[in-house]
Amino acid sequence: MAGEGHIRDEAEAAELRRLGLAVIETEAQAVAALAPRIDEAFVRACRHMLACRGRIVVLGMGKSGHIGGKIAATLASTGTPAFFVHPGEASHGDLGMITPQDVVLALSNSGETDEIVTILPLIKRLGVPLIALTGNPRSTLARAADVHIDVSVEREACPLGLAPTASTTATLAMGDALAVALLEARGFTAEDFARAHPGGRLGRRLLLRIDDVMHTGDGVPRVGTDALLREALVEMTAKGLGMTAVVDPDGRVAGVFTDGDLRRSLDRGVDVHRTPIAEVMTREARTVRPGLLAAEALHLMETHKINGLLVVDEDGRLLGALNMHDLLRAGVL
Incomplete structure (x- = not known):
């Protein structure tokens, strides 16, 4: 049966x-x-x-x-x-x-x-x-x-x-x-379409700019070029972006220190209490200008396999910072 x-x-x-x-x-x-x-x-x-x-x-x-x-x-x-x-x-x-x-x-x-x-x-x-x-x-x-x-x-x-x-x-x-x-x-155009769908995912991808999601002011992690690695770690932990900018006395970006840099430094056995940040930072920091579309920022991160970007003015002075989580919260991903 x-x-x-x-x-x-x-x-x-x-x-x-x-x-x-x-x-x-x-x-x-x-x-x-x-x-x-x-x-x-x-x-x-x-x-x-x-x-x-x-x-x-x-x-x-x-x-x-x-x-x-x-x-x-x-x-x-x-x-x-x-x-x-x-x-x-x-x-x-x-x-x-x-x-x-x-x-x-x-x-x-x-x-x-x-x-x-x-x-x-x-x-x-x-x-x-x-x-x-x-x-x-x-x-x-x-x-x-x-x-x-x-x-x-x-x-x-x-x-x-x-x-x-x-x-x-x-x-x-x-x-x-x-x-x-x-x-x-x-x-x-696709941007015209996005204007008609501002609440949709496509609208966010095509209209949202990094200025709308980046951290500014005190929310931007930064240390001076004379800081120690220990100070950079404290700043990274406080700001929660997985990185900190390293700036000169005029506020220009001299480098960036990321979670990846930290892992490489620890593998080398550096002393976090005595090592100057200038010795372990990445000097060729990936920076962008304000007004960039968030979708373009995402493309840059994916292309260069990085999790964050620093935003600078025409003179290289630090204005803001953002990471993948910011784009995820904004619905760009």
Whole structure:
């Protein structure tokens, strides 16, 4: 009996994997079929959107509405101002959100969605360009559009052929194609993207500067060139950065002493109470100037296999210090 249950479990698992794979294959084919449709209509749609002096207003009902919301968000985050309007609400006042400077992007697999068809005359009266993504080039929406992009699919991934699956995937992929084409055409950069995502990890990596995370003032570990190794160890312990700067009487960095230098010194049997720090410090200290991106500081540390950096002014005077832990706390790592 136990053996029969195991066989049933294995057969069920195999069937579930088969069904899942069939969905992936169907949707992959639907997306691949879009390639020939990156045609002149696609180019015209991009040109309308590039020329838009207002915003791209995305419309869609049901599952197309969910896809429309994502497309609007992708456009907005990649340099093309956009927002989503629910077609059902549009006929009850929200149509006022569309201005003559906008472009409307309407999504409907059938091209006959009642809520969209109802407001087509009002959209046309505004005189705004209408771009339609439908699965039916002969539909009311497709015929009313200034530009129609065909996102039809051979079949849905749903075995009943009812639930929008491959069709919504194809529409989403075409929306991404439009957004990325516009991104490239606008010369949108990674820093532009970060400005739109200041709270995200990418935003922190691309916008955060070392000035925002470095230790300054009394928080910077430093000893003079005439200090003993013992004094340097006390300073390193107090400041907790795993290093201390060694500065001359004018505050210029003469060297750095790190945990690694300490290990090498102890291996050599140096006397921590009598050895001058100048004899065991690293003279070629790795320094950077203020304003450096935190991500660039991280790259320097990784490239040179060091855990900290000293920040100096144009004359080499010590301004601050930071280490890997500071970048980790700031979310740069």
